[in-house]
Structure formats: structure tokens, C-alpha cells
Amino acid sequence: MTGEVISLPDLDASLVKITNSATPKTPLPPSKLVFGKTFTDHMLTVDWNSNTGWAEPKIETYGPLSLDPSSVVFHYAFCLFEGMKAYRCEDGTIRLFRPDMNMHRMNRTAARIALPTFDGEQLTELIKKLVLLDSRWIPGEPGYSLYIRPTLIGTQSALGVHPSSDAKLFVICSPVGPYYATGFKPVSLQATTKYVRASRGGTGSYKLGANYSPGVMPQLEAAKQGYAQNLWLHGPEHYLTEVGTMNLFVVIENEKGQTELITPPLEDLILPGVTRDSVLTICREHAAGQVQVEGLPSSDFVVSEKHMTMPQLVEYQKQGKLKEVFGSGTAAIVSAVNNIGYEGTDIPVPVGPSGLGNIAQAVLDRIQAIQTGKIDHPWSVIAGKATN
């Protein structure tokens, strides 16, 4: 079986067939954009079959998918996705941010539900072609970008629960504005003890569709009680794990008087976020003196991947040693937390006057400078010159 799979055609960007849309749309003015509701003129689709491998990629007019009602995606959640962004830069280039990280994670997620893997560099090449073709949709205003959504679904028409013999990879693109259009707005969290997001031996570390719909009802319950998002805990110890659909960072003054940036270790509960990795890398390189990042502490700065429980967080807060809590993710990059409701008590969390703590602000500035090419950095991958 394995030998057979290896000999099948892999994804091949050189075979792409591009058909320009005969009915191009008029992009909305940037100020009217709502996250993920407007899509560009074109989309990429590639079909896969277990006997014939990856077919010829197609870039065509954005439009509906036609699928048999017995397709396994509708019944057994054979679906997974990635989120990434393209930026229109001042030098006229369109740039992607760390696409290799998304490709690696997408393949790892696909394997977890027995959907086909593929050559990630080939998909990155195809995404470059797609965003360049639709580059007129990428706003140039600060904070704006093109959100890119690679998606993989199982499409076999059969009701048995087994690996899907057919799959469809597609990529759609949506121009987006700054997540917080009117300045940073810190959010309050409900530390959720009734529901779990992930568990050991489960799928929490994969970007599967299956991890998302179950979070909606807990979010509505948190909202009813006045909280914006869930702070997902784990185990009777109430270990901190994630916040909403973002990774979690906590900044404390530790026992040695150092500023310590803490995020839970990946293990199998935590999504390996691209922004999470970027925050950790930027802060570690700064702490090690390899790179000087403006706004990060000039000394006594420690970066840790380690467990923290809610009772520990409460204790730091009581001692005045809780400095910041923020989420990280592709959509908002960072999102500050100003309050955590836990077992009937609201725990206030400091936020700076800008609505963002010092560390969050510093990593945000650094990441945005890299994404938009203001700082030359290998994480920023040039797709090409904007054609329009």
C-alpha cells in the first residue's frame, strides 16, 4: 500500500491550468471589509484519488463546489484548513509570511485523518500564482492583507467510515482589514471548566475542522455571561491551554524578579501556531542577544514553554506579578486580555494604555514589520511583483 502511494503523482505546480475569470468583480472599498465574507475572483482546486494521485491543479473563477450528498465531508468531518496572509508591500511586492510552516502543518493534519499529503513547496508555488493573479484585491493600507484559506476535504461518495478514496484541495482568498478596526480592544475571558477543547490522545494539536464547531456553543455560553472568549483549561489542575481559537501567552514577574513570557508546551493539546512560534522565536532571539527588538525588556527576560495552572495565575495576580495575558493567531496576530472570569471571580489583567501590553506590542510591531517587508527577514517570502 505504502509503495503504491509513493509512485502516484504528487502535487505539481508546473501543470497548473489557469483560466482567467470572464466576470471579474469590483473589490469592496477596504473600509467595508468584514473578516472572511468577501472573496477574490479566482480559486485554486486540485483533485486527488487514491488510484491516480494528485490531478492537474486548476486556477479558475471562484464558484460553488458540486458534491454528492453522500460525500464523506458532510458526514464524518473529513475537513481541515490553514490560515495565512499575503501583504502588498511598499516596494511593490506581494509577500507571504512563513508559508512553509502552514504547508508542514497542513500535511501533518491531513495524515491524522488519512487524507492525502502533498509537496508543500508545490502548493506554495500555486498560492503565489493565485495571489499574484488576484493582487488587485490586496489592499495596501497599513494593517490590511489578503487572508488565504487552503482547505482539504474528503469527497468519496460512500457512507462507510474509512479513509476517503477521493479528496479535493482548494484555496480561496479574502481581503481583510485590521482585526481591531478602531484600535486594540482587550477582551475578557471565561476560564471554561464545563467543556474541554482538547485532551491527551485527541486531535487538539491538528488544524482539523473537527476542533472548531464544538467550540461555538461554549463561546455562546461565555458570551451570555459577558465574556468574549473561552480560556480553555485542561485536567483537574486547570492547566491553561488556549484562548478561543488562539494560542495563549502569559507574562509574569517570576521568583527571580525576571520578566518571564510563558506559553504552554505543545505536547498533544496545543495547536502549533505559526504566530505562536514567531512570538517565541522573536523573544528568544532577543533574550539571547542575537537580535535587538525594540520594546522588549533590555535585561532579565526569560522565555518559557511550560505548564501553568489557573490557581498559579491567580496567585501571581494577587502578588501584583501578573503583567500581561494575550492570544496569538494569524487573524489578529496578538489580542490582549484584560479580565479572566474563574470560578465566580473576575481576575483583572493589566493592559497598557494602548490596549496592548508592552511585550505584545513589541512582538506585534516586529511581526508586522517583517510581514510587510520593512525589515528584511527570511520569514517574509516574496510571491512576486503586484501586477495590478
Place this chain on the structure above:
Amino acid sequence: MTGEVISLPDLDASLVKITNSATPKTPLPPSKLVFGKTFTDHMLTVDWNSNTGWAEPKIETYGPLSLDPSSVVFHYAFCLFEGMKAYRCEDGTIRLFRPDMNMHRMNRTAARIALPTFDGEQLTELIKKLVLLDSRWIPGEPGYSLYIRPTLIGTQSALGVHPSSDAKLFVICSPVGPYYATGFKPVSLQATTKYVRASRGGTGSYKLGANYSPGVMPQLEAAKQGYAQNLWLHGPEHYLTEVGTMNLFVVIENEKGQTELITPPLEDLILPGVTRDSVLTICREHAAGQVQVEGLPSSDFVVSEKHMTMPQLVEYQKQGKLKEVFGSGTAAIVSAVNNIGYEGTDIPVPVGPSGLGNIAQAVLDRIQAIQTGKIDHPWSVIAGKATN
């Protein structure tokens, strides 16, 4: 919000618009049927929108769904389903088995991911119309039936993770043969310690698509080691929970010398199976002397919903007191287990000469007699006379 939802139109079977297929297909001979691969001429679809409620139901030619690629079902696993069966009976009627149980569970599952609920009796009425329209597809041979797949998906075109403003309910039907075409074939299980199916605070007790695709890779790993299915465990104690996509039953001789039928309690880890409930009810009524079921022990018979660990099961086996292990579900009704691989050791499980233990055989016979109308019972619901 709640008040608003209540005033929206609920599902109404009397509004159904039936369009007969202009291109009816020729049913396969029963012997050629493969589970869930052949579908009848028609399908039911009903659309829902958060502002307008449930639309007019439509029964039309079976055919593809056309959905925007940004539909939330493709990204966040907004999907759930039911499995139920219709039988062609000797008195010329078509009968459903306990449809109220499926309707109740489908609504409970829908609410868990913020998809719309509906009047279950109305959906049952619509399903009756659909199976009668396609009754020529229901084989009359013993062990054959029409598998019915009600499905509900979120169809909003938007990439935010929030309740879907649109949904589509559809029902498709597939004629199926006996699950074990050549007599009962007991299966071997791998007691799975690397992966979990469900966890406390998770979604294991809901019939969500999200519970199914994550089980495929563990099943392939079990198969590589020569086991047919996973025996899903929970916690460091290795509590028995489910087997593959079925509920689990264990029969032992207990400390009092009684025959004890044990299944794990529902709590939030176990799917509330219709067949599970039927097995429990039949055995409890027999044990209480309310109904005499042929093949069940005439005395000293106890039925328990309680926890059992793998070490406990191993101990019963060593003492010669493990009598049967079987799964229960709509597709196979019961499925016998003859071996469990656990931490490197194979634990043999007795099976009768027919390939099925005494208790499993007795409940199977009873359930089939009710399903096909041979025993008159309120669980068997007449859809109407077969029209062709």
C-alpha cells in the same frame, strides 16, 4: 434571541413539495449491494436560515449539492447525522424502527454545535413520505433493509468561527444487505491506549461528524497489527467505553454466580445508541419477568450500566467468567468480539458456535422480529403500505 427563534417557522411536513424523478434508476440486485454505496431515486432537502427559519421541504431527484467553497461545513465541521433503517415486512408494510430516538438525538446533537433544531415528528413524517416514494428500493429478503441517513450541515458562506446563519437538512437512503453476508464473523479488537475517542467535557455523546474522521487513523493502525477495530478506553484506569463506531456490551458471570450484562453508563463519553437502548430495555424487561425473551437466561440474569476497566475484564477472563463481548449499532445490530489485544497480550473472548454468543443472539433475534413486524411492538412504526 430565544424569543425570536421561537417565532420562526418550524419544520412543517405538510408543506413538502414532491417532484418525482424524471430519470429513475434500476436498483441493483440485493446480492450486489455494498453498505452505503447505492442510493435511491430521491432525497429530501430542507434549508434553514436564522432570519426566516425552516423553509419548505423538498423531495426531489437524488443529486449533488452546490455549496460555496467558504461554507462553514468545509472548514469547521458543522455536520452531524443519524442512521436508521426501514424494513419491507411480510404484511406489505414499510416500517421504521424507533425513529423518535433518532429525532431526539439529532436535535440534541444539533444544539451542541449551534445548528438549528426542529420538530422531530415532522421530520419522521417526511422520512415516511420519502421511503414510501422509493419503496421499490427496499429489498424484502431477510436481513435486508433501507439504510436512512438524515444529515444536517452548516452552510453559511463566511470564514468566521461562530454559529452558522444557514443550514441544510437532507435525507438520503441506501438499500443495504446483512452486515455479515456470509454468517456472523466475530472480530478482534485492539484496546487502544495511544488515542482517545472522547473525553469528559468533550463531544463523545453527540452524533457529530467531528467524532468520526479522527477514528480512521487509529483504526488503520489497529488493522496493521491484525485487529479489526479499536476498543476505545478512557483514563489511566483504562475504562472500557466503545468499540469502533459501536456501543459495547460485556457478559460475565459475576461474584454472585449471576449472568451479568454490562455496558458503560452514558455520562458524556458514550453515544446514546438506539440499539444500545434497545438491548438494555429488552434484557431488563426479560430480567424483570415482564417479557419472556427466548434465548436469554431464565434466571439469575442482571443488567448493569456501570464502569469496567480492562484489568477487571482481564481478571474475569482469567477466572473463566468472561462470557461474551459484543458491539451494538444500527448497521450490524450486534457484532461479536472473539479477541482483545491489550498491552501486548491477546485476550481470547468466548463466542458461540454460530459466531455469536447466547445473549447477543437472543437480542438480535428479538430486535429483528420487532423491526420486521413479526412481533407487534410500539418500537416498530409503520410508514405505510409499500407502493411498489
